Amino acid sequence: MYKYDYIDQTLVNERVIQFKDQVDRRINGTLPEEEFRPLRLQNGLYHQRHAYMLRVAIPYGLLSSDQLRTLAHIADKYDRGYGHFTTRQNIQFNWIKLEESPAILADLAKVQMHAIQTSGNCIRNITSDAFAGVAADEYVDPRPVCELLRQWSTLHPEFAFLPRKFKFAVCGAKEDRTILLCHDVGISLKKNENGELVADIYAGGGMGRTPILGSLIKENLPWNVLPSYLTALLRVYNRFGRRDNIYKARIKILVKALGPEEFARQVEGEWASIKDGDDNFQQSEWDRVAKHFTKPTYKTAEQISTEDLIQSALENERTAFARWLERNVKAHQVPGYASVIFSLKPHGSVAPGDATTEQMLAIADLADQYSFGELRVTHEQNLVLADVEQAKLLELWHKAKAQNVVLPNIGLLTDIIACPGGDFCSLANAKSLPIAKAIQERFDDLDYLHDLGEISLNISGCINSCGHHHVGNIGVLGVDKDGKEWYQITLGGEQGNHASIGKVIGPSFGAEQIPDVMADIIDTFVKHRTADEPFIETYRRLGVMPFKEAAYLNRSKESTTGAVV
Amino acid sequence: MSENPSIKESSIQVNSVLLYPKGGKPSIIANEWQVWNGIEAEASLAQINQDQKVLAPFQWWLSHGQAQAQDPDSEVTKRIQKKTIGVWFAADEDILKHHEVIEAGKPAWALVAADFPIFRDGRSFSTAALLRERFNWSGEIRAIGDVLIDQLVLGARSGFDSFALRADQNLDMALKQFDLFTVTSQNSWRDRRSQLNERLNGHLSS
Ligand code: HEM
Ligand code: SF4
Numbered sequence: 001m002y003k004y005d006y007i008d009q010t011l012v013n014e015r016v017i018q019f020k021d022q023v024d025r026r027i028n029g030t031l032p033e034e035e036f037r038p039l040r041l042q043n044g045l046y047h048q049r050h051a052y053m054l055r056v057a058i059p060y061g062l063l064s065s066d067q068l069r070t071l072a073h074i075a076d077k078y079d080r081g082y083g084h085f086t087t088r089q090n091i092q093f094n095w096i097k098l099e100e101s102p103a104i105l106a107d108l109a110k111v112q113m114h115a116i117q118t119s120g121n122c123i124r125n126i127t128s129d130a131f132a133g134v135a136a137d138e139y140v141d142p143r144p145v146c147e148l149l150r151q152w153s154t155l156h157p158e159f160a161f162l163p164r165k166f167k168f169a170v171c172g173a174k175e176d177r178t179i180l181l182c183h184d185v186g187i188s189l190k191k192n193e194n195g196e197l198v199a200d201i202y203a204g205g206g207m208g209r210t211p212i213l214g215s216l217i218k219e220n221l222p223w224n225v226l227p228s229y230l231t232a233l234l235r236v237y238n239r240f241g242r243r244d245n246i247y248k249a250r251i252k253i254l255v256k257a258l259g260p261e262e263f264a265r266q267v268e269g270e271w272a273s274i275k276d277g278d279d280n281f282q283q284s285e286w287d288r289v290a291k292h293f294t295k296p297t298y299k300t301a302e303q304i305s306t307e308d309l310i311q312s313a314l315e316n317e318r319t320a321f322a323r324w325l326e327r328n329v330k331a332h333q334v335p336g337y338a339s340v341i342f343s344l345k346p347h348g349s350v351a352p353g354d355a356t357t358e359q360m361l362a363i364a365d366l367a368d369q370y371s372f373g374e375l376r377v378t379h380e381q382n383l384v385l386a387d388v389e390q391a392k393l394l395e396l397w398h399k400a401k402a403q404n405v406v407l408p409n410i411g412l413l414t415d416i417i418a419c420p421g422g423d424f425c426s427l428a429n430a431k432s433l434p435i436a437k438a439i440q441e442r443f444d445d446l447d448y449l450h451d452l453g454e455i456s457l458n459i460s461g462c463i464n465s466c467g468h469h470h471v472g473n474i475g476v477l478g479v480d481k482d483g484k485e486w487y488q489i490t491l492g493g494e495q496g497n498h499a500s501i502g503k504v505i506g507p508s509f510g511a512e513q514i515p516d517v518m519a520d521i522i523d524t525f526v527k528h529r530t531a532d533e534p535f536i537e538t539y540r541r542l543g544v545m546p547f548k549e550a551a552y553l554n555r556s557k558e559s560t561t562g563a564v565v
Numbered sequence: 566m567s568e569n570p571s572i573k574e575s576s577i578q579v580n581s582v583l584l585y586p587k588g589g590k591p592s593i594i595a596n597e598w599q600v601w602n603g604i605e606a607e608a609s610l611a612q613i614n615q616d617q618k619v620l621a622p623f624q625w626w627l628s629h630g631q632a633q634a635q636d637p638d639s640e641v642t643k644r645i646q647k648k649t650i651g652v653w654f655a656a657d658e659d660i661l662k663h664h665e666v667i668e669a670g671k672p673a674w675a676l677v678a679a680d681f682p683i684f685r686d687g688r689s690f691s692t693a694a695l696l697r698e699r700f701n702w703s704g705e706i707r708a709i710g711d712v713l714i715d716q717l718v719l720g721a722r723s724g725f726d727s728f729a730l731r732a733d734q735n736l737d738m739a740l741k742q743f744d745l746f747t748v749t750s751q752n753s754w755r756d757r758r759s760q761l762n763e764r765l766n767g768h769l770s771s
Contacts (some may be wrong), residue, residue: 007748007759022715037686039715148705151750152758157722158694161687227751238691240658270661273699292581324649384587 001376002147002292004391010156012109012427015089015116018042020102021447026484027099040250042160044090044115045101049426052096052482055118056108059209060128060146060170060375061089065364068375070111078104085143085344087092087379087417087468088167094424107121111448119163121440123234128170128491129177134339134386136331140189140197142172144290145223148281149187152227159234163241163249166234167206174245174497179471180565181205181213184251189223197223203263206254207465209499212252217267225282231279232271235264264380296387297374301336304390312363312394321449325410341373342383345415348441350420351403351433353381362403370396372545379468380417382410390530391556412449413457413522417468421461421478422485428461430478430485435459435514442515443522452522455535456495471495473536474521475502476514487514490548491521492539505548507560520550579729581642582707583717585740586726587755591743593736596729597678600653613639618649620678620709626652631666635674641673651676653709656688660695665701677702679725681710693724697754707754718740722753 004012024037025031031039040046056071063071071091078100079093086092096104108114118125126146133141143263149168153159159166169178171187180186186202198220205214221229242248306325313321330339333349342363344387345352355363361381367375370392371385378514383405388396400406409415416439417424421432436459458472462479469475475490486508493502509517512558526545529538539547552560582598586593589758598618605733610629621630631690633641644650651674654660660667675679677696678687689708696702707727708720714734721743730739749756 007750010747010748013749014746014748034683035713035715121687155746156751157719157753158690160688160719161685161690161716235691235695239688243686243688276697277752278757492718 001062001303002143002289003283003286007249009112010111011117012112012114012175015043015114015155016102016105016109019105020327021457023098023102038120040101040159041120043105044118045096045098045421046119047426047508048094049424051094052098052100053091053424054096054102054104055086055090056113056115057118057125058089058091058092058113058377059150060126060132060143061130062132062143062380063375063377064111065367065373065375067111067113068364068367070107070113070359072357072364073530074104074107075360076357081358082350082354082356083380084420085355085377085383086101086349087343087381087419087466088125089130089379090538091377091406092124092420092519094420117414120253121164121166122160122162123168124161124168125380126150126153126168126170127178127183127327129173130376130384131177131330131339131386132172132376134332134334134337135175135177135293136333137174138172140172140191142187142295142544143293144286145187145189145197145199145226147289147292148285149226149230150267152230158231159238161236162238163243164246164251166237166251176497177379179468179495179499182211182468182471182495183214185230187333192220199223199226201233204252205262206250207249207468208250209463209466210250210252212256212499213501214252215254215255217250217260217264224283224286227279227281228274228277229267229271229361232274234269235270236266239264248555258509274279275289284327295334295374296374298334298337298387299389301391302387303335309390309393321394321397321410323446324406325393326408327408328410329393329409332387334387334452336387336390338393340385340393340396340400341405341410342385342400343376343407343409343415344382344405345440346407347409347414347444351420351423352416355383359403359405363400363405366396366399370397370508380410380415382415389480394471399453409445409449409537411454412458413443413452413455416457416459417472418438419461419464419466421467424463425466427464428478429463429480430461430487431511432459432467432476432478433463433551434470435476435478435511436485436512438515439518442519452526453534454530455519455522456493458493468495469493470501471499473539474518479508487511489517489521489551491544492536494536502545505544509551509555509560513555513560517555519550520553521541521547524550572626572753579709579732581730581736583728583730584705584734585717585721585728585743586677586727591740593720593740598707598729600678600729610627610644614651615640615643615647615754618675619644619678620651620707621654622698623652623654623660626667627668631670643704645673646674650674651678652691653680653707654692656686658692660692661699664700664738671700671702674704675724676705677705678707678721678729680725681708684711684713687719690723692720693720694754697724714739714742717746722749722755724754728770 046053188200201218202214313564376384422428459476460467460469471493488508492504605620633639
């Protein structure tokens with residue numbers, strides 16, 4: 001886990017002072033709201049439906065137990081006792097008072113955290129693989145690069161007022177767990193034939209109103225020249241990205257308008273003159289940062305077979321424990337170890353991604369006892385203990401049960417990604433959370449869910465796509481027509497190495513119909529699937545028609561709407 | 566902010582300028598430069614008192630100034646000799662496209678400026694950075710237009726060393742902005758990203 005040095009800590013402390021001054025000026029009226037707005041956004045402070053919302057960065061998804069305790073404390077002291085983990089490795093607090101925001105930032109700074117650039121038209125918090133450093137399929141541990149880029153991008157003076165937000169994702173494994181192609185820039189790390197660390201750069205991806213997958217614009221870029229290359233890339237975007245229309249201001253529109261080749265050429269032209277400058281990373285910087293990401297002191301332990309693990313449980317617990325091992329426990333690089341995912345998606349009770357103060361405190365203790373005091377936050381809005389001894393899994397499962405985070409639904413239909421939607425967000429066209437709840441209640445049978453296998457279901461309350469609906473196998477999008485809330489269904493989206501954007505199946509449905517529509521889609525899948533075929537493959541094999549027919553069969557015209565946004 | 570006093574409505578003259586030389590201390594000085602929008606009439610430069618220092622739009626320089634600079638008797642040539650002419654770049658100016666004009670203009674201009682049509686349009690930060698990096702412009706670069714207190718640190722690090730703040734900004738507060746940050750985590754025109762030894766020893770020596 002990276003530890004701030006004097007410079008990181010000083011920067012964050014000074015930022016707290018700067019922001020406090022800005023808040024004071026806002027409160028005493030010398031800074032008008034319009035001018036304060038971009039400043040507060042660059043500190044993750046939104047103004048939402050009910051109150052201010054503060055978004056705190058969890059850079060590349062890594063948290064220490066003490067940091068989680070501080071988040072618990074903030075939830076308790078300044079909010080209503082919970083926080084919301086998002087799809088971008090951030091946590092949001094929904095009930096913040098403007099006057100108290102500097103104090104919260106000061107509390108965060110004490111545990112080496114901040115809210116810098118979690119919003120606004122700047123380089124956002126950099127996201128990565130939640131299983132970085134432990135995943136069995138990893139080529140390279142992306143975290144040193146992530147951390148160096150976090151530093152490079154933090155309060156970058158030239159890029160604080162870009163045409164729009166700018167999101168980086170970094171991946172270093174065979175399987176992409178970062179949705180690399182849905183980012184403004186995706187950095188795919190690997191080793192070249194000489195064993196040197198290089199990056200492939202994808203640009204111009206993003207969801208939102210115009211979902212586009214990123215294009216490869218540079219191959220085999222040496223890791224150390226990332227600052228100059230990314231400076232060149234951002235310069236092209238800063239200077240030529242559209243500013244006349246916020247919907248067209250994202251880099252994806254620029255890359256699409258120019259074509260990836262021309263965009264790459266322009267970046268190359270700019271880069272040529274700065275590539276040898278002293279902006280690039282030094283080996284000494286790598287050494288300084290990388291030493292924080294060395295392996296923890298693993299014990300030498302024998303690999304334990306799943307069968308033996310199951311046998312170690314009491315007979316009446318075995319089925320449940322086996323399911324948990326299957327869904328929530330992942331393979332590890334080190335024999336005798338495993339990574340555990342805590343599900344923040346209990347069926348029908350809380351918003352996906354929410355954790356209470358009590359849960360956060362208890363999970364922090366579990367991280368201390370079972371995983372070297374560290375945790376990860378996934379973009380699916382769950383939490384991970386990455387380094388658990390297999391021999392301790394049963395014990396951990398028992399303890400985590402008390403916190404209601406062991407539901408074995410990871411990767412299944414009810415592991416829903418959802419944005420806060422109309423319940424909290426002032427941009428929403430429709431609610432997301434009650435839809436997620438209704439679906440979870442409808443599909444509450446774990447046996448059935450397991451039989452269905454991997455299906456991703458993602459919900460966004462509006463076209464901004466915070467809930468990643470475009471890349472859900474099943475996507476639900478809230479739309480507004482004549483002041484009423486409707487839900488549009490997309491099918492065929494996927495994240496990972498075969499990333500794809502889902503297609504709209506037809507007119508939207510009313511909220512009350514969604515659970516039935518889901519059931520019809522799922523029944524169609526079950527009817528046509530061969531053996532253990534996953535949903536996405538059945539869909540690809542059959543196309544949209546059978547699903548579409550099932551979804552609209554017996555549904556009157558009045559109950560659906562042609563609204564397509 | 567619809568009454569954004571940018572140079573397009575050029576009557577607003579900023580009286581004071583914040584000067585912050587690289588390696589030096591920030592101070593407030595009287596503003597000697599008038600931002601001319603060059604649109605009213607093609608020949609109107611002659612209407613401005615010759616001793617008045619004038620920042621002309623780069624687009625005007627392209628269409629008129631450059632040619633006039635070749636003529637030993639022209640208004641522009643006189644101003645060049647008196648060091649009373651400079652240019653300002655609009656936010657959407659693609660300065661790299663005019664590499665030769667800018668290289669040729671360097672000895673002629675006593676000052677260059679880049680405009681912020683609205684404070685949240687960050688293009689001119691890149692313009693300043695390019696002027697420093699690509700054109701090796703070593704003279705003053707001034708931020709003009711909708712320049713607010715909270716942009717000063719960014720501007721100073723991107724390449725600006727003088728700021729004609731919007732008329733309503735508090736200059737005392739502006740002066741204090743540069744004390745806010747004592748460290749940096751990326752290279753900029755003013756600072757080097759702190760390297761290994763500094764990072765390790767920084768806390769010892771401070
Ligand atoms: C409640 C306050 C929120 C507001 C006002 C908000 C606003 C927005 C807006 C305007 C966009 C569209 C950007 C564009 O296409 O240019 C967006 C995209 C996004 N937001 Fe949010 N958001 C909020 C909460 C969240 C939450 C809770 C999450 C995670 C659960 C999230 C994750 C994302 C993601 C992943 C995108 C897609 C980015 C892309 O285009 O690739 N946001 N958000
Ligand atoms: S998708 Fe829309 S409703 Fe949901 S959080 Fe984003 S902006 Fe709000």
